[in-house]
Amino acid sequence: xxxxxxxxxxxxxxxxxxxxxxxxxxxxxxxxxxxxxxxxxxxxxxxxxxxxxxxxxxxxxxxxxxxxxxxxxxxxxxxxxxxxxxxxxxxxxxxxxxxxxxxxxxxxxxxxxxxxxxxxxxxxxxxxxxxxxxxxxxxxxxxxxxxxxxxxxxxxxxxxxxxxxxxxxxxxxxxxxxxxxxxxxxxxxxxxxxxxxxxxxxxxxxxxxxxxxxxxxxxxxxxxxxxxxxxxxxxxxxxxxxxxxxxxxxxxxxxxxxxxxxxxxxxxxxxxxxxxxxxxxxxxxxxxxxxxxxxxxxxxxxxxxxxxxxxxxxxxxxxxxxxxxxxxxxxxxxxxxxxxxxxxxxxxxxxxxxxxxxxxxxxxxxxxxxxxxxxxxxxxxxxxxxxxxxxxxxxxxxxxxxxxxxxxxxxxxxxxxxxxxxxxxx
Amino acid sequence: xxxxxxxxxxxxxxxxxxxxxxxxxxxxxxxxxxxxxxxxxxxxxxxxxxxxxxxxxxxxxxxxxxxxxxxxxxxxxxxxxxxxxxxxxxxxxxxxxxxxxxxxxxxxxxxxxxxxxxxxxxxxxxxxxxxxxxxxxxxxxxxxxxxxxxxxxxxxxxxxxxxxxxxxxxxxxxxxxxxxxxxxxxxxxxxxxxxxxxxxxxxxxxxxxxxxxxxxxxxxxxxxxxxxxxxxxxxxxxxxxxxxxxxxxxx
Numbered sequence: 067x068x069x070x071x072x073x074x075x076x077x078x079x080x081x082x083x084x085x086x087x088x089x090x091x092x093x094x095x096x097x098x099x100x101x102x103x104x105x106x107x108x109x110x111x112x113x114x115x116x117x118x119x120x121x122x123x124x125x126x127x128x129x130x131x132x133x134x135x136x137x138x139x140x141x142x143x144x145x146x147x148x149x150x151x152x153x154x155x156x157x158x159x160x161x162x163x164x165x166x167x168x169x170x171x172x173x174x175x176x177x178x179x180x181x182x183x184x185x186x187x188x189x190x191x192x193x194x195x196x197x198x199x200x201x202x203x204x205x206x207x208x209x210x211x212x213x214x215x216x217x218x219x220x221x222x223x224x225x226x227x228x229x230x231x232x233x234x235x236x237x238x239x240x241x242x243x244x245x246x247x248x249x250x251x252x253x254x255x256x257x258x259x260x261x262x263x264x265x266x267x268x269x270x271x272x273x274x275x276x277x278x279x280x281x282x283x284x285x286x287x288x289x290x291x292x293x294x295x296x297x298x299x300x301x302x303x304x305x306x307x308x309x310x311x312x313x314x315x316x317x318x319x320x321x322x323x324x325x326x327x328x329x330x331x332x333x334x335x336x337x338x339x340x341x342x343x344x345x346x347x348x349x350x351x352x353x354x355x356x357x358x359x360x361x362x363x364x365x366x367x368x369x370x371x372x373x374x375x376x377x378x379x380x381x382x383x384x385x386x387x388x389x390x391x392x393x394x395x396x397x398x399x400x401x402x403x404x405x406x407x408x409x410x411x412x413x414x415x416x417x418x419x420x421x422x423x424x425x426x427x428x429x430x431x432x433x434x435x436x437x438x439x440x441x442x443x444x445x446x447x448x449x450x451x452x453x454x455x456x457x458x459x460x461x462x463x464x465x466x467x468x469x470x471x472x473x474x475x476x477x478x479x480x481x482x483x484x485x486x487x488x489x490x491x492x
Numbered sequence: 493x494x495x496x497x498x499x500x501x502x503x504x505x506x507x508x509x510x511x512x513x514x515x516x517x518x519x520x521x522x523x524x525x526x527x528x529x530x531x532x533x534x535x536x537x538x539x540x541x542x543x544x545x546x547x548x549x550x551x552x553x554x555x556x557x558x559x560x561x562x563x564x565x566x567x568x569x570x571x572x573x574x575x576x577x578x579x580x581x582x583x584x585x586x587x588x589x590x591x592x593x594x595x596x597x598x599x600x601x602x603x604x605x606x607x608x609x610x611x612x613x614x615x616x617x618x619x620x621x622x623x624x625x626x627x628x629x630x631x632x633x634x635x636x637x638x639x640x641x642x643x644x645x646x647x648x649x650x651x652x653x654x655x656x657x658x659x660x661x662x663x664x665x666x667x668x669x670x671x672x673x674x675x676x677x678x679x680x681x682x683x684x685x686x687x688x689x690x691x692x693x694x695x696x697x698x699x700x701x702x703x704x705x706x707x708x709x710x711x712x713x714x715x716x717x718x719x720x721x722x723x724x725x726x727x728x729x730x731x732x733x734x735x736x737x738x739x740x741x742x743x
Contacts, residue, residue, distance in 0.1 A: 448603065
């Protein structure tokens with residue numbers, strides 16, 4: 067009782083001066099989200115699900131400020147042919163963006179989608195709502211209720227290039243909310259790229275509904291500003307023979323919590339989610355993944371690698387739930403951290419919950435230091451200690467980066483990690 | 493070339509003296525072999541010379557062409573021209589064999605103030621040398637020593653030696669885990685590198701490797717010291733009579 071009262075009061079704090087955006091088609095989704103938030107309450111540090119990550123600063127009002135970090139590194143994905151859509155501190159920037167027209171796909175802004183019978187009516191807040199059980203994720207419900215901007219993307223045919231969401235951070239005190247809905251019709255394919263620090267505090271939800279035989283690829287780079295905070299939720303629902311692949315690289319940031327909630331609802335679907343993070347000092351990164359197998363013959367894979375130093379903290383909570391009847395499930399999960407000193411910490415909670423009897427599931431979690439024998443071997447061949455350490459660190463991360471399909475992207479991500487390591491040498 | 497004087501070494505972790513005054517002089521162009529029973533300090537000698545952590549030098553010196561080795565980092569010793577072919581080459585997941593070798597070659601060149609080798613030149617050279625050692629393109633692409641058989645690992649060591657062109661090569665039980673054919677291949681690789689300006693120190697238990705890599709000088713090591721030095725015939729004596737006779741004779 068006391069718990070609930072506490073949670074409710076913080077929900078009030080977060081919602082006090084906000085109004086539900088006035089949008090007839092999304093009205094009921096927003097009202098329902100608000101009622102979920104009211105019933106379930108906001109996360110609290112005594113919640114089991116937030117045991118390793120304190121939610122306080124994701125909730126407190128006003129948002130903690132975060133200085134904009136400047137460096138002259140070229141933005142990621144810069145050389146790629148892509149449709150650029152820019153948000154500055156969570157607000158769509160029309161001038162900086164390409165026209166929202168691309169063959170095979172309909173792209174609209176959430177803020178201006180007014181049609182009473184919008185297709186997104188069946189998606190907006192729906193996967194988020196389903197994702198509230200068995201564990202509440204009410205920062206996502208809060209997002210559904212109040213998000214003003216974001217994109218509604220409906221893929222109906224072949225798309226020629228990736229959609230690239232660029233999140234620029236310009237204000238030290240920005241508190242941004244974005245909500246994207248993506249629907250892939252049967253047999254279609256889409257790649258979504260995301261990059262940039264986004265805001266001082268960023269709450270983002272992406273709901274992805276993948277039709278039969280469709281494929282969704284997602285590559286995200288959460289840069290770079292040291293003081294930023296973010297909580298993101300990815301909710302994906304996979305139909306038969308569909309594919310979902312998501313990769314996230316996180317560099318810097320005071321606090322990042324990425325939740326990924328995947329439901330395999332059609333037979334023979336494939337879901338891969340992977341991530342690497344590199345943190346130095348005041349850095350807390352949390353990957354929380356929940357994969358539900360609710361169909362026959364599906365494959366899921368979670369590969370997460372973290373490099374931590376100078377007191378950085380990494381968290382992994384990963385679960386594979388295999389429902390009764392989800393036979394021939396192939397589930398794999400690995401989370402590993404490389405601790406470059408004794409001050410850093412990795413906290414992991416890998417879980418399997420299986421109700422079907424003909425499945426293959428495995429999970430592993432490790433945490434360790436640089437392999438001294440390998441280090442000596444490299445040095446004995448003339449590679450200086452720093453360079454050898456970086457080589458081994460990149461090699462450690464490579465297994466996760468390998469999950470990215472595109473060789474070009476793989477190379478670009480690797481070179482970013484390499485540059486980060488070079489900057490963060492002792 | 494390599495000059496070791498009264499080298500005395502103990503383990504850092506425990507108070508255990510492993511080398512008790514080793515004296516050894518390997519001239520350029522010569523192959524010296526060190527034989528000896530298990531636990532005599534042969535491998536320790538190779539590790540101490542190449543700079544592995546965990547050992548404390550309590551006395552003596554080791555120099556390469558007059559330069560003090562013992563004060564240098566392992567990478568500096570490598571750049572100065574020292575090479576150790578490992579008894580147990582380390583598997584390194586995630587680092588491509590080719591990337592590793594190119595990084596090593598260029599790191600050494602950089603340390604010596606030489607120009608780095610271009611990717612194209614490097615590829616040309618390594619292909620030719622790999623072919624001699626029957627190392628295929630697939631092995632070059634794989635992560636360092638991952639999934640390599642014992643013989644492949646040792647051939648990979650010799651390939652590294654060929655690419656790095658060191659002045660002084662130490663081979664630590666390169667014959668262990670090799671069948672006869674693999675040993676021949678490795679020995680051919682080593683013999684191809686024998687030259688006027690290069691010294692070799694071949695550490696082995698058995699005489700059979702020395703059938704293929706013919707030594708100029710053979711040393712017997714026991715209990716942390718060189719106890720006997722002779723020509724190739726000393727190796728044959730060990731082969732026939734074991735170490736016991738020799739050790740009894742010098743005791």
